[in-house]
Amino acid sequence: MSTKPIDRLMFAQGGLCFFCQDPLPPSEATVEHLVATANGGTNDFDNCVACCKTLNSLLGHMSLKEKLRVVLNQKGDFKCPKSAQAAAPKTTGSNGVVDRFELVIADLRKRAATRPRTTKTLKSSIKSLFKKQLTEHELESLLGKLKSEGIVNVTGAKVTYEIPAVK
Ligand SMILES: [Zn+2]
Structure with missing residues (x-):
């Protein structure tokens, strides 16, 4: 039995979103290609991260450079835009x-x-x-x-x- 890429990524990331490090429910988890497949990015483990659905669609086909800018523009704690259903207040965790x-x-x-x-x-x-x-x-x-x-x-x-x- 093979492990799905999303499951491998989620395991490697400890169940947290790659970008905001919030717990990522399976229903919200998607594979984000750092270099978009449209730009020649591969499905290799090294080119993929698991992140929130909403952020994934927002990053879309941006170049890696643009994506970095989006992340850096948050100036510190990165917060993914959340879809309404995932926006329940977090009440656990060190922060x-x-x-x-x-x-x-x-x-x-x-x-x-x-x-x-x-x-x-x-x-x-x-x-x-x-x-x-x-x-x-x-x-x-x-x-x-x-x-x-x-x-x-x-x-x-x-x-x-x-x-x-x-x-
Ligand atoms: Zn996130």
């Missing part, structure tokens, strides 16, 4: 706290005028954002980070926000 922090900020940015006005509602909205998978301790540390970075200002029971602009 869990940072990812959650970014998610909370993104959520607050999106909510604009409907942001929670009290600590209590802010906490429950963060909890529901993560589908109640946060421990009380994790919630407090998220809130602590939001306060210490000046994004959330608490006066008595009231909460105001200073959401940083999109980078």
